[in-house]
Amino acid sequence: MSDGVGLGSLYPPLNGPSYREDFANxxxxxxxxxxxDTIIIGMQIYDTPMEGLPDLSxxxxxxxxxxxxxxxxxxxxxxxxEIVEQNLERCLGRK
Amino acid sequence: MKSxxxxxxxxxxxxxxxxxxxxxxxGKLPYIGEREIIDGDTQYYTxxxxxxxxxxxxxxxxxxxxxxxYVADFFFTSCPTICPRVKRQMLRLQxxxxxxxxxxxxxxxxxxxxxxxxxxxxxADKIGIDGDQWYLVQLNKDEVERVANQYFNVAFEDEDAxxxxxxxxxxxxxxxxxxxxxxxxxxxxxxxxxxxxxIELLLDEG
Numbered sequence: 001m002s003d004g005v006g007l008g009s010l011y012p013p014l015n016g017p018s019y020r021e022d023f024a025n026x027x028x029x030x031x032x033x034x035x036x037d038t039i040i041i042g043m044q045i046y047d048t049p050m051e052g053l054p055d056l057s058x059x060x061x062x063x064x065x066x067x068x069x070x071x072x073x074x075x076x077x078x079x080x081x082e083i084v085e086q087n088l089e090r091c092l093g094r095k
Numbered sequence: 096m097k098s099x100x101x102x103x104x105x106x107x108x109x110x111x112x113x114x115x116x117x118x119x120x121x122g123k124l125p126y127i128g129e130r131e132i133i134d135g136d137t138q139y140y141t142x143x144x145x146x147x148x149x150x151x152x153x154x155x156x157x158x159x160x161x162x163x164x165y166v167a168d169f170f171f172t173s174c175p176t177i178c179p180r181v182k183r184q185m186l187r188l189q190x191x192x193x194x195x196x197x198x199x200x201x202x203x204x205x206x207x208x209x210x211x212x213x214x215x216x217x218x219a220d221k222i223g224i225d226g227d228q229w230y231l232v233q234l235n236k237d238e239v240e241r242v243a244n245q246y247f248n249v250a251f252e253d254e255d256a257x258x259x260x261x262x263x264x265x266x267x268x269x270x271x272x273x274x275x276x277x278x279x280x281x282x283x284x285x286x287x288x289x290x291x292x293x294i295e296l297l298l299d300e301g
Contacts, residue, residue, distance in 0.1 A: 007186075008222035011179055034175075048221065051175040051258050 004072050010048055012041040015072040024076065028061050028084045029091030058084040124268075124296050127247070127275040141273040142245055147203075147232035150215040155201070155230045162271040164297055165199035168264070168281060169243055169250045171206035172218045175257050177264040181281035182222060185229075185266070191291055195228035197298060202229070205243070205250045205260050207236045247275065266290060270297055 004015035034052035038045060056064075062084045069076040128140025144157040166188060170178040185200060192198040204210035215231040218224075224231070234242055243250035243262065246269075250262035268277040268290065276297055279290035 007179055007183055010218065010221040048218075049173065051173050053175060053257055055257070 004068075009044055009046060012039065012044070012046045014068050016042045019068075019073050019076070021076065024065065024079055024083075025087055027065050027079070028058070028087040031056060031061050031064065032088060033091060058088060061088075122296065123300065124270075124276040124293055127278070139274045142269055142275065145242070147230075147234075148212065149226070149230040149232050150212060150219045150224075151226050152212055153230075155232060157273065160199060160201070160269075160271075161273075163196070163199050164268065164270050164276075164294070165201050166294070167201045167203065167246050167267045167269060169203050169205050169246070169248050169262050171204045171258065171260055172210050172214055173206065173258055174260070177282050181264045181266070184281050184284060184287040186222065186224075187284075187287065188266075188291060188294070189225065189229060192294060192298075193225075193228070195225070198228070198294065200229035202231045203242065204231065204233045205239045205252075205262055207234060207239060247278065268293060268297060270300075 004013055006013035030050070032052050032054055035050040038047040040046070059081045062079050062081045065079045065084075069078060126139040130140060131138045142157070146154060146156040149155045166185065168181060168185065170181065172178075182202075185202070189200060204215065210233045212233070215233065219226065219229070219231055240251050246265075246267045248263050248265050248267065250260065252259060253261040264281040266279050266281040266287070267275055270276050277290060277293035279293075280286040
């Protein structure tokens with residue numbers, strides 16, 4: 001799992017090609033509040049609900065994103081704690 | 096808060112039991128847990144009898160598993176923390192020991208609310224679990240803490256924990272007679288490698 005390949009059709013891979021710049025905008029809200037939508041990554045459907053991790057701070061969320069970017073998507077720009085906080089403001093209405 | 100202190104003490108206590116059982120052994124696995132001498136015979140700790148229903152709605156009982164060693168763990172399908180890591184390691188074990196007649200896997204869900212049979216079935220299918228070898232079962236509310244303790248594990252509901260339950264990610268090896276013979280940290284690949292060697296030793300016992 002530390003290699004980012006995911007697990008069957010249960011957990012999507014983090015090292016796949018389908019992570020783009022706009023993923024950064026959704027990332028903070030997904031980590032904090034979870035996800036119940038169906039997502040498609042690399043032709044595979046993932047529909048297992050993901051629990052949120054409400055205890056993670058904005059700095060921790062930024063660290064996770066930057067770890068993923070650094071490990072598998074070096075072309076993505078790093079995410080700052082400030083941007084994460086701005087993104088979290090916008091997802092308050094979603095939950 | 097008080098209950099959390101008690102839980103923490105319990106965890107340390109359980110860790111102590113496990114550590115004290117880590118003896119050197121020469122080609123034979125130790126027996127873990129309390130033992131009694133009855134009429135000159137040593138009676139090793141035995142997992143109490145059980146009866147569950149697995150992901151395919153098949154009854155899984157201690158009688159059915161009699162004579163076949165199994166690897167036990169505690170998890171829940173929506174667990175956002177350690178379960179994915181542990182399941183990945185268990186899949187690795189299943190690849191190495193792929194004969195259902197030789198070794199079984201028993202994953203007990205502690206989410207007595209959500210992890211019904213259809214949910215367990217979907218989970219099993221999604222990660223490619225072989226239903227002949229690997230059983231997923233749901234514990235009920237009264238069983239969670241008690242059964243976890245029977246396997247020297249800790250599991251309990253905790254609304255502060257991610258996903259609603261706190262539990263340890265230990266894998267437990269039970270031999271064909273219900274005795275606990277080895278354990279490891281299921282989140283740690285190196286610990287699981289050593290555990291796989293323990294499984295080999297047990298299978299060599301015949």
